Amino acid sequence: MKRQLRYKFLFIIAVILVSLYGIIGIPRSKSELVANWEKNIHLGLDLRGGTYLVVQVQQQDAFNAQAGSDADRLKDEARKANIQFADIDVEEAKSLATAVKAAIVVKGVPSTQAGSFRSIVNDKFPQWLSTPLNGTDYRLTMKPSEALQFWQNVLSQSKSIYDRKINALGLSEATVQQRREDADSELLVQMPGVDDPGRVKQILQTAAVLELYDVKGGPYASREEALAQNGGVLPVGTRLIGAPGSDPNARGGGVYLVARTPIIRGPDIRDSRPQQGQLPGNWETLFVLSQDAARRFGTYTAANIGNRLAIVLDGKVLSAPRIDAEIHDTGVITGATTQQEAGDLALNLKAGSLPAGIVFEQESTVGPSLGADSIREGFVAGVAGVLAVIVAMLIYYKKSGINATLALILNALILIACLSYFGAVLTLPGIAGIILTIGMAVDSNVLIFERIREEAREGKAPAAAVDAGFSKALLTIIDTHVTTVVSCAILFLFGSGPVKGFAVTLVIGLVANVFTAVFVSRFIFDWEMSGPKPVRALSI
Amino acid sequence: MEIFKRTNFDFLGKKWPFIILSLLLTAVGVISLVVKGGPKYGIDFNGGALMDVNFKQRPSAEDIRAALRKKITGEIEVQEVANSQEVLISTSVRDPKGLEAVRNDMLATLNATFNPGMAGKLDINTATQGQLVEGLREPLAKAGAALNDDQLQALVSRILTYRDTPPRSGLIRNLDELSAVQGVTPGVLGAIKGVVVPGNLHVGRVEIVGPKIGADLRRQAINVVLIALAAMLVYIAFRFEWMYGVAAVIAVFHDTIITIGLFSLFNKQIDLTVIAALLTLVGYSMNDTIVTFDRIRENLRFHMRGSFREIVNASINQTLSRTVLTSGLTFLTAVSLFLFGGQVLNGFSFALVVGIIIGTYSSIFIASPLLIALKDLVESRRKNVRPSAVDARSRSVAGSVKGIKTVK
Numbered sequence: 001m002k003r004q005l006r007y008k009f010l011f012i013i014a015v016i017l018v019s020l021y022g023i024i025g026i027p028r029s030k031s032e033l034v035a036n037w038e039k040n041i042h043l044g045l046d047l048r049g050g051t052y053l054v055v056q057v058q059q060q061d062a063f064n065a066q067a068g069s070d071a072d073r074l075k076d077e078a079r080k081a082n083i084q085f086a087d088i089d090v091e092e093a094k095s096l097a098t099a100v101k102a103a104i105v106v107k108g109v110p111s112t113q114a115g116s117f118r119s120i121v122n123d124k125f126p127q128w129l130s131t132p133l134n135g136t137d138y139r140l141t142m143k144p145s146e147a148l149q150f151w152q153n154v155l156s157q158s159k160s161i162y163d164r165k166i167n168a169l170g171l172s173e174a175t176v177q178q179r180r181e182d183a184d185s186e187l188l189v190q191m192p193g194v195d196d197p198g199r200v201k202q203i204l205q206t207a208a209v210l211e212l213y214d215v216k217g218g219p220y221a222s223r224e225e226a227l228a229q230n231g232g233v234l235p236v237g238t239r240l241i242g243a244p245g246s247d248p249n250a251r252g253g254g255v256y257l258v259a260r261t262p263i264i265r266g267p268d269i270r271d272s273r274p275q276q277g278q279l280p281g282n283w284e285t286l287f288v289l290s291q292d293a294a295r296r297f298g299t300y301t302a303a304n305i306g307n308r309l310a311i312v313l314d315g316k317v318l319s320a321p322r323i324d325a326e327i328h329d330t331g332v333i334t335g336a337t338t339q340q341e342a343g344d345l346a347l348n349l350k351a352g353s354l355p356a357g358i359v360f361e362q363e364s365t366v367g368p369s370l371g372a373d374s375i376r377e378g379f380v381a382g383v384a385g386v387l388a389v390i391v392a393m394l395i396y397y398k399k400s401g402i403n404a405t406l407a408l409i410l411n412a413l414i415l416i417a418c419l420s421y422f423g424a425v426l427t428l429p430g431i432a433g434i435i436l437t438i439g440m441a442v443d444s445n446v447l448i449f450e451r452i453r454e455e456a457r458e459g460k461a462p463a464a465a466v467d468a469g470f471s472k473a474l475l476t477i478i479d480t481h482v483t484t485v486v487s488c489a490i491l492f493l494f495g496s497g498p499v500k501g502f503a504v505t506l507v508i509g510l511v512a513n514v515f516t517a518v519f520v521s522r523f524i525f526d527w528e529m530s531g532p533k534p535v536r537a538l539s540i
Numbered sequence: 541m542e543i544f545k546r547t548n549f550d551f552l553g554k555k556w557p558f559i560i561l562s563l564l565l566t567a568v569g570v571i572s573l574v575v576k577g578g579p580k581y582g583i584d585f586n587g588g589a590l591m592d593v594n595f596k597q598r599p600s601a602e603d604i605r606a607a608l609r610k611k612i613t614g615e616i617e618v619q620e621v622a623n624s625q626e627v628l629i630s631t632s633v634r635d636p637k638g639l640e641a642v643r644n645d646m647l648a649t650l651n652a653t654f655n656p657g658m659a660g661k662l663d664i665n666t667a668t669q670g671q672l673v674e675g676l677r678e679p680l681a682k683a684g685a686a687l688n689d690d691q692l693q694a695l696v697s698r699i700l701t702y703r704d705t706p707p708r709s710g711l712i713r714n715l716d717e718l719s720a721v722q723g724v725t726p727g728v729l730g731a732i733k734g735v736v737v738p739g740n741l742h743v744g745r746v747e748i749v750g751p752k753i754g755a756d757l758r759r760q761a762i763n764v765v766l767i768a769l770a771a772m773l774v775y776i777a778f779r780f781e782w783m784y785g786v787a788a789v790i791a792v793f794h795d796t797i798i799t800i801g802l803f804s805l806f807n808k809q810i811d812l813t814v815i816a817a818l819l820t821l822v823g824y825s826m827n828d829t830i831v832t833f834d835r836i837r838e839n840l841r842f843h844m845r846g847s848f849r850e851i852v853n854a855s856i857n858q859t860l861s862r863t864v865l866t867s868g869l870t871f872l873t874a875v876s877l878f879l880f881g882g883q884v885l886n887g888f889s890f891a892l893v894v895g896i897i898i899g900t901y902s903s904i905f906i907a908s909p910l911l912i913a914l915k916d917l918v919e920s921r922r923k924n925v926r927p928s929a930v931d932a933r934s935r936s937v938a939g940s941v942k943g944i945k946t947v948k
């Protein structure tokens with residue numbers, strides 16, 4: 001018996017030491033203690049401050065763009081194969097829900113050429129499924145399996161671009177992840193320590209699609225004017241670009257007639273950085289092209305000296321300078337007024353262009369001041385509550401109240417240590433879990449003590465009363481704990497972030513509680529009664 | 541010390557007033573819910589924007605509302621946080637694309653209305669690290685206290701940490717306070733005063749939730765609570781008997797309904813933290829009920845004398861001391877949380893305070909009478925079952941027994 005007690009004692013001491021090590025390590029000074037504590041206890045965004053964003057990737061943009069470029073290719077292929085058609089146009093998807101329905105509508109293919117048209121679609125456009133509308137018209141939609149693949153690609157591309165943007169901003173702790181497992185379109189961006197998300201949101205939102213086009217005409221004030229100037233129809237292989245209805249002489253204004261395909265696209269950019277402009281207070285963004293693109297660009301500019309080149313960012317014509325000489329691999333975008341503005345554009349160009357636009361679905365920004373307040377208030381409330389409980393236990397259960405108090409403190413210690421070892425994040429709902437744990441811990445002690453009292457009242461000797469009390473209360477404790485663990489398992493499986501945090505802390509607390517209330521408290525009783533003097537009455 | 545010694549109250553004899561009280565509370569809650577068109581969801585569940593603003597001197601809720609009304613079309617709610625100068629401003633926005641605009645409009649309007657005459661100066665209470673670094677670089681150089689980039693970043697970060705630490709909680713009232721910050725010499729302070737002013741407000745928290753996510757979270761929260769209840773029912777049915785499971789789950793459901801009803805009655809919003817509180821309260825209440833049921837089971841096993849009703853009543857009495865003590869102690873924790881826990885935990889602790897009271901009483905006056913009623917119902921059914929059905933059942937049992945025998 002004595003020997004068994006000694007083993008139990010050593011085991012409890014070991015648990016305490018391991019727990020302490022998990023929380024504060026082996027500190028050599030007070031400052032190291034604080035540093036270790038801060039390193040080991042990970043606070044959630046709601047407690048330490050930070051921003052949490054949910055962005056919805058507007059898949060329809062990517063689907064529409066894909067349909068658009070494939071429609072252009074289809075026209076070229078049809079012309080090459082001498083297939084006649086009245087019109088090939090895109091039927092755009094209007095919302096995220098209908099994104100996969102973006103279609104290419106082909107009209108007026110003579111029925112005699114139907115076979116060759118179909119074989120072009122089958123051979124050159126395997127992504128698309130052609131459905132005849134009537135004898136001469138067809139509607140092409142993406143095959144379901146291809147659409148799913150495309151959807152996932154858009155999402156993972158967006159995710160990696162966000163990763164790059166956030167890294168470039170120096171937010172090393174920030175993470176980007178898919179909000180839910182299923183083929184959803186939402187990304188979760190968590191940025192600890194960021195309490196002014198304005199700039200970050202701006203950067204995330206910028207699609208940064210940079211394109212350089214050969215200018216064929218303009219600027220015009222409106223689409224109508226552009227058409228009128230060109231005899232009512234656009235020349236083959238051209239398109240209109242820019243902001244209709246704006247001042248053609250202003251920056252970013254006017255409508256330009258440009259070649260349909262850009263000479264340079266976003267992916268051609270190798271590097272980009274901000275630099276001081278020629279005038280003081282002016283900043284510009286320099287971009288450097290990849291080797292391949294530089295060669296192409298050199299040939300093009302050499303052959304087009306005197307022509308104009310439109311620099312288009314996210315559909316806006318930033319400028320349309322005249323080509324004065326052969327340009328190889330660099331260009332500048334002017335017009336920024338601060339270094340940050342030029343720098344942000346450089347960052348966006350380097351990160352790559354987003355395949356689709358985004359909408360912010362959710363933002364939660366907690367400033368460090370509120371986080372600090374919550375921690376302080378939560379701490380004060382927790383300590384006040386626990387102290388009140390301890391005082392009440394000591395009054396009500398006299399010396400046995402000490403058992404309960406030790407068990408309670410050890411429970412908290414183990415709980416915090418487990419959070420640290422598991423790398424779990426402590427959030428407000430997690431604190432709720434801790435509070436429920438305290439309640440359950442108090443309850444276990446009360447259950448046991450009441451049982452011991454009952455047994456003692458029936459005339460049992462102290463040792464027998466303790467024994468019977470513990471073994472009878474154990475069944476009840478296991479039932480209440482397992483029921484709660486079962487519900488926690490459900491919360492963990494089906495709940496979202498905050499609810500999960502609650503479940504995790506609670507389960508850890510419950511397991512720790514079975515150990516402290518049953519094993520440790522029992523040990524203290526046994527140890528008390530193993531002394532040389534026989535115990536006549538329990539202080540309970 | 542002992543409060544209850546061998547009590548023998550006839551709880552079940554006095555159940556009716558309590559059952560009627562429960563029904564009444566439920567009815568009041570449900571009526572309030574119906575009249576108000578469902579629970580008052582926080583922006584987490586409904587979509588909208590919420591801002592937690594700390595003022596030096598809080599303007600009246602009406603002033604804030606009037607100022608915001610000019611820019612924002614949706615319903616604006618201004619809630620004053622007790623014992624502080626803090627205000628919670630929320631507005632519901634149904635259009636996901638309008639959320640960004642609302643956020644910026646709210647900030648701009650608050651600044652324009654309550655921070656007049658800041659022309660060209662930096663407000664230390666709303667400035668970001670980047671803005672302060674940019675704003676202070678030149679003045680510091682001019683004041684002969686030029687710092688390199690790293691030093692400047694570190695200084696600004698120290699100033700902001702100082703600002704955000706309680707008791708300032710984000711609000712510097714007087715720039716002279718900054719002299720407590722390491723590195724702010726009188727020269728530096730002079731330079732700071734040249735370009736920086738202390739504004740009247742600080743935004744501690746911004747929450748924006750799109751309607752889609754809101755609906756998503758709402759559906760998920762309801763599902764998760766229902767599934768958790770079902771899982772508990774299965775477990776209790778497995779450990780005890782199905783009747784116990786049903787009685788326990790109905791009692792817990794009753795607690796949840798009443799708490800949600802009271803939230804509606806007191807016009808309190810239900811948000812994600814309240815859901816956490818509801819889960820906590822489900823945990824407590826379930827715990828209470830199981831302790832009583834456990835005792836009933838034990839008494840039945842040891843063949844206590846008396847009818848089922850008497851055994852249940854005795855069990856309640858035997859566990860009464862524990863029930864009152866545990867509830868009392870956890871109640872202490874909940875009350876301290878309600879009093880000192882701050883506004884973020886306010887809804888949570890309110891649900892807890894209410895929940896503990898209701899949870900304790902429901903395990904005595906709802907769960908136990910329900911268990912007896914279920915048992916009576918089952919037994920009277922069993923008696924009334926037609927003989928042929930009994931025959932069929934006993935035959936099949938006999939058959940299965942025979943089956944086992946042959947295997948052996």
